[in-house]
Amino acid sequence: xxxxxxxxxxxxxxxxxxxxxxxxxxxxxxxxxxxxxxxxxxxxxxxxxxxxxxxxxxxxxxxxxxxxxxxxxxxxxxxxxxxxxxxxxxxxxxxxxxxxxxxxxxxxxxxxxxxxxxxxxxxxxxxxxxxxxxxxxxxxxxxxxxxxxxxxxxxxxxxxxxxxxxxxxxxxxxxxxxxxxxxxxxxxxxxxxxxxxxxxxxxxxxxxxxxxxxxx
Numbered sequence: 661x662x663x664x665x666x667x668x669x670x671x672x673x674x675x676x677x678x679x680x681x682x683x684x685x686x687x688x689x690x691x692x693x694x695x696x697x698x699x700x701x702x703x704x705x706x707x708x709x710x711x712x713x714x715x716x717x718x719x720x721x722x723x724x725x726x727x728x729x730x731x732x733x734x735x736x737x738x739x740x741x742x743x744x745x746x747x748x749x750x751x752x753x754x755x756x757x758x759x760x761x762x763x764x765x766x767x768x769x770x771x772x773x774x775x776x777x778x779x780x781x782x783x784x785x786x787x788x789x790x791x792x793x794x795x796x797x798x799x800x801x802x803x804x805x806x807x808x809x810x811x812x813x814x815x816x817x818x819x820x821x822x823x824x825x826x827x828x829x830x831x832x833x834x835x836x837x838x839x840x841x842x843x844x845x846x847x848x849x850x851x852x853x854x855x856x857x858x859x860x861x862x863x864x865x866x867x868x869x870x871x872x873x874x875x876x
Contacts, residue, residue, distance in 0.1 A: 664698050668706035671696055676715050676726055683728040687716065713810070731871045738863035740811045744804065745796065745859055750852035752798035753843050761798065765791060765840045773833050781821045788821070791836060795843070795855075820866050828865055832858070 672692065675681050687707060689700045696703065707724045710716035718724045757765075768791045775783040789812075796808050824832065835858040842851035 664702035665705040665709075668692075668696055668698055668702045669709050672703075672706050672710060673713075673715065676710070681726050683726050685726045687724040687726065689723060729870060731867050731874060734863065734867045734870055737811050738859060738867070741808070742856055742859045742863070744808050744811070745792065746852040746856040748796040748799040748801065748804050748808070749839065749843070749855040750848040751800060751804075752795050753846055753848040753851040755798065755800050756846050757798050757843055761794065762840065762844050765794060765843070768794075769833070769836045769840060772836065776821075776829055776833060784821045788836075795839065798843075820862055823869055824865065828861070831861060835861070 672687070681687070689703050689707070693700045693703045707716055707718060711718040711724065715727060716724050717727050768787050772784055772787045772791070775781070775787060792808075792812075793805065796805050821829070821832075835854055838854045839851060839858070842854055
């Protein structure tokens with residue numbers, strides 16, 4: 661049987677990542693415990709764990725709240741992504757991925773494009789995460805997936821896709837296709853370059869949106 665703290669963690673994390681709780685919202689232990697049907701202790705432990713992931717800000721004597729991202733936060737996050745993920749893509753290309761894995765990546769591109777056409781951005785986000793994770797894992801660096809996951813947060817990606825215009829969506833999907841092509845060709849320089857462009861484009865788009873919101 662799953663530990664109560666694990667149940668609380670998974671439930672709260674899903675609430676945050678699904679957008680069920682707005683950025684900046686207070687997370688009261690008593691209210692959450694009642695909602696989840698648990699005691700306050702596992703809820704408190706779950707909030708602390710979410711705090712270490714950067715999804716929740718735990719405030720001494722004031723409870724916790726969902727993190728509200730600033731432009732400065734996003735600049736730091738994407739700066740790290742722009743170092744880590746292009747490196748991972750280059751390593752994956754040099755190592756060479758199995759034909760079956762490359763076909764899986766191409767299939768994810770197909771599914772993402774269908775989800776974009778259907779305006780199903782939740783699915784786009786999940787598929788995008790699977791593609792990026794597969795490439796990072798394909799690098800063969802056993803420490804890299806944990807490093808990347810520590811700075812990549814689904815709400816950022818979800819917000820990006822929901823607010824993309826058609827040209828930006830087309831560009832993003834095109835980057836995915838080109839990444840698969842570079843990996844299939846085993847061209848490390850090409851894969852690294854495309855991934856860096858992909859990350860920078862996402863960064864510019866989302867940071868501009870957050871900066872505009874901060875000025876309002």
